[in-house]
Amino acid sequence: MGLFFGSPQGGMDIEEVAEKTPELIFKEEIDIFEGIKDSQALRMADNLGFKGPLQQQAAEQIKRLYHLFLKVDATQVEVNPFGETPEGQVVCFDAKINFDDNAEFRQKEIFAMDDTSETDPIENEANSYDLKYIGMDGNIACFVNGAGLAMATCDIIDLHGGKPANFLDLGGGVKESQVYQAFKLLTADPKVEAILVNIFGGIVNCAIIANGITKACRELELKVPLVVRLEGTNVHEAKRILAESGLPITSANDLDDAARKAVASIAKN
Structure with a gap:
């Protein structure tokens, strides 16, 4: 209609x-x-x-x-x-x-006429990796799959007294390299003081996300707190990968728990 x-x-x-x-x-x-x-x-x-x-x-x-x-x-x-x-x-x-x-x-022909000079350079770079990114004014970076989940994540961060730094939608057909590039984009923003990963793996394999997270944390030498909530396909393997990584990653049970821990992680710093 x-x-x-x-x-x-x-x-x-x-x-x-x-x-x-x-x-x-x-x-x-x-x-x-x-x-x-x-x-x-x-x-x-x-x-x-x-x-x-x-x-x-x-x-x-x-x-x-x-x-x-x-x-x-x-x-x-x-x-x-x-x-x-x-x-x-x-x-x-x-x-x-x-x-x-x-x-x-x-x-x-229409998309070839797109003038990206007036678009946020980070958004342009995100588009090149098939990531949907919108910069915001807060300090908690959101790394999510699915536009609806991304909006809900931004809302619940706000509900618990925090401010989202961005809207980043990973989409469905995710690759490990995209996870790395997403982290690179998020950590390039000087306003970011914590990162919240909220992935519901329906189409997405959580183990791919977990491998991408651990690789990005090591190679980018992540300096800000990282809170991860994973649920869905291959989630047990994903949680094992994160737990055995030796990295300072805070796990969360659900979205509410994740938002509380992300806001609290900034208050501690």
Whole structure:
């Protein structure tokens, strides 16, 4: 199911419109198999304030926007403003398009235009290793697999009085080398005072994570406290690897325990 929404309050942030005049936001749910219907496009054009012959013209533009959305594998197509020229032409005056990273293999021309000069250099480096990294302002580095788990980890650190330094999603098809590179990125941030590893091994093999952790700790000579919570596939072997490593790694039983220990480790220093 797709969602098409618009407002006649052009030129304003949609968040501001939603807060002050929510009745001026109009929505159309689009069945992804049927596509956008003529009636939906016309109704949206009418709600946006287009009248007479302009309504049909606007509806055609709306349908084209939907087809563009599908063609380029977009996650969002935002047009603001969408209006009329003095000559009576309906025009998308400005637009922003977000693309699905997973579709890069079939949208090579689009992704080749990506200008990484304005992106955080650490994020660029993380992308080169298929790691999803977002820098934040805290001091506890989060090393997690899965976006949902990463967000939950950031939240629970905050709940226990700590501040996450980043959002780092390892993903599913992880390799030992990625674990090493992830640690290298995390320790390069001078704000990081502790690292929390929270891995739920469904697709991920926990033993691979454990081997990557021990290798990274030794080669990078890790100086900050490290708290590790592992669960799932091959977890017993993973815990054995960590326990026999001789490294100062603090194990945690669950996410809550891990967050408490990570926050406490900073308080001790």
